[in-house]
Every structure is written in C-alpha cells, then in structure tokens.
Amino acid sequence: MTRKVFWENPYLTELETTITSVIDNDITVDQTIFYAQSGGQESDHGLINNYRVTQARKEDKEIIYTLEDDHGLRLDDRVMMRIDWERRYQLMRHHFAAEVILELTYQKLKGIEKIGAHISQDKARIDFKWDENISNIFPFLEKEAIKVIESNHAIESAFSDVVSEKRYWKVEGFSQVPCGGTHLKRTGEIGRIELNRNNIGKGKERIEIFLNDSIV
Helix, strand or coil, X not given: CCXXXXXXXXXXXXXXXXXXXXXXXXXXXXXXXXXXXXXXXXXXXXXXXCEEEEEEEEECCEEEEEECCCCCCCCCCEEEEEECHHHHHHHHHHHHHHHHHHHHHHHHCCCCEEEEEEECCCCEEEEEECCCCHHHHHHXXXXXXXXXXXXXXXXXXXXXXXXXXXXXXXXXXXXXXXXXXXXXXXXXXXXXXXXXXXXXXXXXXXXXXXECCCCC
C-alpha cells in the first residue's frame, strides 16, 4: 500500500520514490505526494521522472498513476515525483474555504442537506438540497468566515482510524470534520472569499466560492 506523504506534509513538492508495479502506462509507487481526486477535490498535476501524469485514481487504498506513452519505467526503478505547487496550494485554499462555508451553513440552516461538492484550482462549489434562496444567509456566512480566517487558527489534520485511513480536520473552537483531503496549516492562508449563488434546479441551491489572491 502506498504511503501517502501528502497527508504528512501537504507542502512538499518533490519526493524520491520507488515504482512498485507497472502495467502498460499505469504505475504504483511506494510513497507519494501526488493526490488523486477524492471527496470532490481534484487531483494534483505533475511529473514522475519528467513524464506527465495524465490521470491519478484511487482503487481502495492504492493510487494508480497513468503516465504518457513510452515512459520506459520498470519495477523497482527509483524516480523523482514533482507536483505543480501553485495548483496544489490553490486547491488547498479553495478546499478549506469550502469547509468553512459548509460548516457555517450547517450552523445557520437546520435541516439543510449537502448533495455535492467540487474543488478546483479556480473555485469551489457546494450543492445543497434547500427550497429557499441560499444567498439570504450570505451576510452571515461572510461575516463569520472572516472571523475564522482572520483568527488564523491552526488547522489540525490527522487520522481518526489509521487502518481504514479515515482522517479529519479540526480547528479549535470551530469544528472537527471527517475529511481525507490536503489541508492548510492555518486558516489565515485562505485569504479573502467571495460567494456567488446559483440555483441549479427546483429545491437545489449552489454556493460558489472564489478567493482573492491576497492572504491574511
């Protein structure tokens, strides 16, 4: 099983690792910093020995990386893995911005149900089952999110169950939530947020989250 170094140090951008299997263009490695899409958060982009990773996917606890054609890599080769740091950092910032907005929405609207989410480099979105215009609570969300961000609290990220690889994040005095994504060190790294409402169908509301480039 691949050791997932992206949980131990999500700020690491390069890692030497060993190939543990090769099937055509699909490989596995003994340890990785390259996150594969899960829980709505998109995969990292990057290289393994200067070959572009075209796809990263999870299969149970394993991560399969698909490389470009003619990579020539073999079992037990030592390789260098590099990720696109700018993309990773924007994914982490949008991810935790969405986590904050989601928790505040739960606090404000009793009975609301999350039905989807997506985290990309440019924005995050959360979809809800809700019959009213969700932008009515934007003043509350923006005010309370600013408090969380400007407090610059430490973000704890750890295993709740090592064997099953279940993880959580925690901000003291705010919330603790199950989550297996990559996380920032502190809430202040989120920066300034902007919210947009989108009605995606009857009884369905979407909150889109955009980030200003400036960080608190």
